[in-house]
Amino acid sequence: MSRTPIMKSYRRFLPEVGMLLPAIILMVVFIFIPFFLSGYFSFTNERLMPRPIPTQWIGLRNYERILADSEFWMSVKNTLYFAIVVIPIQLSLSLATAILLNSKLKFIAVFRGITILPILTPITVIVVIWAAIFQTPDGLLNGVYQWLTDSSDYIDWLGDEAIAMLSIVILSIWASFPFQMLIYLAGLQEIPKDRYEAAEIDGFNKWQQFRYITFPGLRNTNIFVVIITTIGALSLFTQVNILTGGGPNGSTTTIIQYMFSNGFSSQKIGYASAVSVIFFITVASLGLLQRRLMRNE
Template identity: 35%
Template structure:
């Protein structure tokens, strides 16, 4: 009984000594909170309201049209095409970026000399803005004077020249290649941190047991990279679902609508066709898509971490 009273008394003294939050402390976060509310929270909430209108983004008058925007959206072949392109790009980027990132991370981790130099070289594309990178690759893929077609012509394979950005068959592929080149270095850093956290004794024990390099990767390295993979896959998917810069610079959604994605069609409809209400409705659908995909990914990848 005495011990219980002693513990309660100590707890009471500790609580009384605990400093209270000064009222004036709110002044330090108030400016940031006001700006965040004005430029993020309010526009986000207002977008729900605008999605039920036919506002053109310019006029002062706003007419409510109910669910007409959503009905039109779900009957639009252009939207379904943009959704298909978004899924193709997203799945391709998640797979290719993470595979390349793991390969680069393992390569850099094994290098004994100039490790920081190689790490900087592979990470450099991440530092380029999407606009600059898009212009550079648009020149590389140019049919007449692009590096790829010029190289094919020089080695006598002129018949294999491809109109990368002007052909519906290859334009989406060109955007995927460009984005993988830019993004793989970012995820390489995440995987490199994961590799450096793996105790070398595990690989030594596997080697002693007769495991070759592939078996060591399959049964030691890959399972222990589960945490890094969860982060990388989720970031890669979210980035892919809202891809914009590369498409805007390289193809402008063309040829035709061959490379339009949900993000780009929101921009084209809202600002190009002056249909802000319809564009806002599309952006809400994109938001829900990203939210659902992220939640499903997080659940599946977390389960994978537990299993491994």
């Protein structure tokens, strides 16, 4: 008799469990299991291909080697440079574009459609197109440069250590800012219109409306966009891997590219796993920071 209510309770939740089960299985297979395996491998000398020497537990040796590796610190420096340059430009551009597209200008719907085109295009396709634009010496940018300077000189956009990362910055901003723009646009549409109407009655100009109404109203949106943009900047990989492979001379090697090269090119799975653990801790810390900042809205 006592089991009947329990069985009824189980049956009541069966539809919900059935709908959640596929997602739970996918999360376990593709997130939790790889995460724990990566953590375990980071303490071993595991390699991608079999070898005569069996896998051994080596403790913190991988982490010690990472911290002593100048190439790792070069990848950290390149990643931070990319993030420091990209984040403020991307946020400013996306917010300005969102404000423009939130206005009632003529043909604004057409402009919205054009602006989101990079979001609809796979990043790999975008990078291949930009590779043709950056091509030396016959790419579009060099063609424009030669026309403007009336000379046959050209710029090695991806082969010059001084500007290779800057070229990737330009590509990344163009490809990514529409996504942040859409988030800002959604945030702008959540701000009550009567606030702007009251501000106009009080004689506020456009800058004052932005300063006292728009920007404070986007507080949580700003925090969210900053965090996801930072994580995206720290996760830079596809652009670098396709365009430069980390070169020339490591000038565009990022943390993810460094991890990929060690894990697959050098087949040092244990070492690459240790790098991934360090990266995960960094990204998780940013997520916790976002949660704390948004908690007391």
